[in-house]
Amino acid sequence: MNSPSPHSHSPSPSPRTLLLRGMLAGLLAGAVAFLVAYLLGEPRVDAAIALEEAAAGAGHDHGAQAPVSRTLQATAGLGTGVLLYGVALGGIAALVHCYALGRIGRFGPRATAALVTGALFVTVTLVPFLKYPANPPAVGDPDTAARRTALYLLMIVLSALLAAGALLLGRRLAPAVGNWNASAAAGAAFVAAIAVAYALLPGIDEVPAGFPASLLWEFRLASLAVQTVLWATFGLVFGFLAERALVSPPAPKKAVQPTS
Structure with missing residues (x-):
């Protein structure tokens, strides 16, 4: 007689369950991506704004003309945008995972999450980015x-x-x-x-003449790094959460009664 598998699939949860877990994973991924965006992207944005102000003349003050201060844009504004973006993408990826599970091969929930996340990263982020990369302020x-x-x-x-x-x-x-x-x-x-x-x-x-090529590519690489971290974090977190929802824990072993 074959011994039972240490892990068994639990009854399939509703798409709503995976949707909520995907949105939670997207929220956590957005928080990590915000840190990367703040540390890598914002210094390049500030440098580009400085060049824009210098080109416009000493009387041009970006912070004074903007309805929201630059500090608020770089903190609360950036954080809110990235978090909402992560939640939205997490929900979409969770629904794709629901469809793909069991239809793209005999992969478990965590492996399926990794495949779906990688495919969505390539499709939604990498392919469009290579054709139309992000640009800093003063470009466009x-x-x-x-x-x-x-x-x-x-x-x-x-x-x-x-x-x-x-x-x-x-x-x-x-x-x-x-x-x-x-x-x-x-x-x-x-x-x-x-x-x-x-x-x-x-x-x-x-790209205007005279704009530093190094700053342009640093900004674009930072933008791609933010997206990569967002998707990678989501794939790891959602794979863990999906496996917890779809795979039952191992059944406890019964104690063997000693024979008299």
């Missing part, structure tokens, strides 16, 4: 802000649709060529489709 024409935002959102939508198409392609190919070959073909198709989208969508280059 205010008159084209709406156009730049629309192009960035379009890149996110295209990336998500192409990722979904690659997933469907891999599932269709798997019975004929095996899971490994199907995954490789789907990944190659996704990369090729993204390359075509990059080529067809217009580029944006509004």
